[in-house]
Amino acid sequence: MNDLISRFSGQPDVNFRQFARYIDVDKNVVGRSLLYYFVEAEKNPLTQPLIVWLIGGPGCSSVGDAFGSVGPFIVTKDAHGLQKKLFSWNKVSNLLFIDSPIGSKWSYSNTSSDYNNKDDITIFNCLFRIDKILLTFMQKWYEKYPVFKWKDLYLAGSSFVGHIVPNLANALLDDNKQSKQSKFNLKGLILGNPMFRKKLDDIIKIDFFFSWEMINNSLYNKIKKECNAIDENNYFSSIKTNWSPKYKNLVFEADLAAFETDAHNYSPQKLFDVFHPPCAEIDIKIYFSVQAPIVSAEVDMCHPLRVQFYFNLPKVQKSFHGNQTNLSYRWKGCFTANFKYNEADKDLDMLPELKNLLQQSIRITIFMLVFGDQDDIIPIEGTLQHLKKLAEELNIKLTKEETWSFRTKEGGLKYEFGDLLKFLTVKGGNHHVTSSRPLQSFSIFSNFTINWMY
Known part of the structure; x- marks a missing residue:
């Protein structure tokens, strides 16, 4: 209960609880900590699954992304408050956001070398290190919240988590085999616009x-x-x-x-976002408490800047029990100078990791934009080719190819490879599907992931 958030600044009334604080991830080192933000499901949290949401970058803030993607709130137009999100994933699940690895926003270490998330000798070392830290975090988080230990667990996220989540999933499964104490009830992966073969x-x-x-x-x-x-x-x-x-x-x-x-x-x-102009910081007057503009009627390109402003409010940082080390730099959602990373890690082939998960009957749902829409960081045609290659290696046939719908509207195409792998396209939006197409993303999550698992 020490981690309970009484209320965020400018937050509307809600009927669920929220928690946040640091968790030390090394028993031998004091001050090597990851920040988490946990949101209980709106209804019957003790009967709902747990979703761990991570964001890519690498080095972006999953906690910050909660306020623009799948979490319960979005920042208001004046950037000083919050409003409820209509299609938050906590309507059907509990949500856990983790700022990882070390150096991602408020997650910190007293050891300076921990901020160097790269290795000049082997590009595999960095991801192994991240997996180990996240594994330790999950073990310690369950010690805080043991009632959720036996709930169904899903790992989710977007973009570079196409590397992080499959590796973490395999680390959890390996720990299940080796440990008599901790057992992770991993059921599946949900990945948006994931990077597999850069x-x-x-x-x-x-x-x-x-x-x-x-x-x-x-x-x-x-x-x-x-x-x-x-x-x-x-x-x-x-x-x-x-x-x-x-x-x-x-x-x-x-x-x-x-x-x-x-x-x-x-x-x-x-x-x-190929077709929407970016939101220039000079054009958004949130620093002068003037209502921020919406660049597009379909995609709010300025929302990340409003999140950035909101997270730099001292009273917001206090609510999170965050920034306890009084970091010298301002909070920024992505790409801060303190985070170092080996670009070669992005070239890793993730198909072997996915293959290992599917062979252990872990279901995988992937959703992306329709080819020809706005994302050019990870084009849909490439990911579809990667999945066809993966299915070929596992001797899995493409068993279904059809359109899918939400609220009587066509959402995109759905490809099913056997009983374990689903791939759905989403019309419109941009690279961050959960932000630019929240209703469609929620529909995929609730109808094609949670319901599919049961």
Whole structure:
């Protein structure tokens, strides 16, 4: 009960409890801690499953993402309060958000080397280290909340968690085999726009540009000719791909052409949402308590900046029992200078991890945007190819391909590979499907994941 949140600043009345605080993740080191935010289900929390939500980056804040994706609140337009989210996932589950690894926002360590989440010798070491820390966190979290230990557990998240979640899932299953004390009742994975084979996705990005006539035929052919011969059957995950300088220059030329800009005004953030202009911080007047604008009627591009403002309010940090070390930098949702990471880790092949999970009857639901919509960081066509390759290796047939609906409207396409693997597309939105298409995401979660598991 020491972790109970009495009320956030500007929060409406709710009928569920919330908790937050640090958990030490090393029994031998004081001050190596991850921050968590736990939200009970709206109804009968003791009978509902537990969802662990992680966000990618790497190094972004899962706790902060709770206020823009699947959590119970969104930040108001003036950025000083909260309003209830209509399609929060805590309507049908308990939600646990974890800022991981060390250096992600308020998760901290008194040991400076802990902030170096990379290894120059082996790119596998970093993910192993993250898995070990998260495993320890889960064990200690269950000590705080033992009543949830036997509830069905699902691991979920978006983007780079295509690396983190499958590795964590396998770590939990391995611990089940080795430990007589802790048993994780893992039932499945729910992944939005996950990164599995980045090198192939980088190449498919060029196909995306060409299919939408964002680059010309000449530039497209030059890039395809220059790129390394990597395909689904020739993916060397343990070796960093060294794209040639010519290839890198051509791809940058393609980015500039696709977004009709020059090198000075180019923003890599555009790849997360190809067709909506980003929300410029100078254009959003939240720092002067003026109502923030909504850039698009469909996708609120300014909401992350409002979350950033809200989390930097001292009374909000106090509610979370967070920032106890009085960090010298401001809270920012992603990509802070204190977080270091080995880019080569992104090239890892995650199909072996997924294969191991499916072989242990762990169900996997993946949802992404329809090809041709707004996400170009992880194009849908690439992920579908990866899953077909995975199914082929496991001798699983594509058993169903059909449209799926929500509230009598067509939501996208649904692919089923046997009884364990589902892949759904979502119309509209952007890279962050849970933020830009909350109703559709909630429908996938409640109807095609929770109900499917039972």
